[in-house]
Amino acid sequence: MSENNPPRDVERDIDENLRRVYQRRLREELPDRFDDLLRRLRESREDQTPGDEA
Amino acid sequence: MNSQFHPPTTRDQIVSLLPEMRAFAMSLTRNHASADDLVQDAVVKAWKNFHQFQDGGNLRAWVFTILRNTYYSDLRKKRRETDHLIDTEASARQPVGPSDQIIDVMDFEKAFQTLPVEQREALTLVAASGMTYEDAAQTCGVAIGTIKSRINRGRQRLAELLGKDQG
Numbered sequence: 001m002s003e004n005n006p007p008r009d010v011e012r013d014i015d016e017n018l019r020r021v022y023q024r025r026l027r028e029e030l031p032d033r034f035d036d037l038l039r040r041l042r043e044s045r046e047d048q049t050p051g052d053e054a
Numbered sequence: 055m056n057s058q059f060h061p062p063t064t065r066d067q068i069v070s071l072l073p074e075m076r077a078f079a080m081s082l083t084r085n086h087a088s089a090d091d092l093v094q095d096a097v098v099k100a101w102k103n104f105h106q107f108q109d110g111g112n113l114r115a116w117v118f119t120i121l122r123n124t125y126y127s128d129l130r131k132k133r134r135e136t137d138h139l140i141d142t143e144a145s146a147r148q149p150v151g152p153s154d155q156i157i158d159v160m161d162f163e164k165a166f167q168t169l170p171v172e173q174r175e176a177l178t179l180v181a182a183s184g185m186t187y188e189d190a191a192q193t194c195g196v197a198i199g200t201i202k203s204r205i206n207r208g209r210q211r212l213a214e215l216l217g218k219d220q221g
Contacts, residue, residue, distance in 0.1 A: 013218065
């Protein structure tokens with residue numbers, strides 16, 4: 001299967017935009033649901049193995 | 055004497071990966087609500103199966119694998135979300151971005167969302183998040199050549215959609 005790759009400068013633009021979108025999503029505030037989830041998980045010790053202390 | 059002591063990986067380090075998990079999940083689900091549901095399910099699985107993680111390994115790749123597998127498992131179960139929900143014909147025939155060097159980010163995101171999920175995840179893992187081809191291939195359960203091919207095809211398709219495929 002032949003693949004016609006875009007010009008190198010276009011590839012760079014595309015990758016730059018991919019990183020930009022990704023970085024923007026990383027900066028989003030985490031919803032409260034994850035605080036609640038983590039609290040429940042930490043309180044649950046059913047899967048805690050010896051030496052695995054949070 | 056070992057001067058490079060690495061403390062053992064703990065479950066709590068999964069917490070530090072939440073932003074990246076959400077970003078990756080968005081590339082799969084294409085909407086925030088589904089992405090957060092997916093991340094929640096993956097966090098629970100990673101937390102409960104943490105004993106299976108090999109200490110010293112790549113925690114991000116391990117967690118991303120769980121998230122990805124959860125996504126495809128849910129997809130098979132639900133059978134109602136496809137990769138053809140967005141009409142690609144109109145966007146394929148008309149460039150959605152300007153012809154100058156600066157690509158509008160919103161147009162770029164729209165174009166990205168039209169890609170098949172295999173291409174979206176490969177581009178997100180390698181080009182966006184900086185994962186190596188090797189780790190991305192392991193996360194997706196395919197050969198390195200397959201990841202590279204998906205990335206190349208994804209870039210080519212994005213270039214077409216954004217009117218940038220003419221050199």
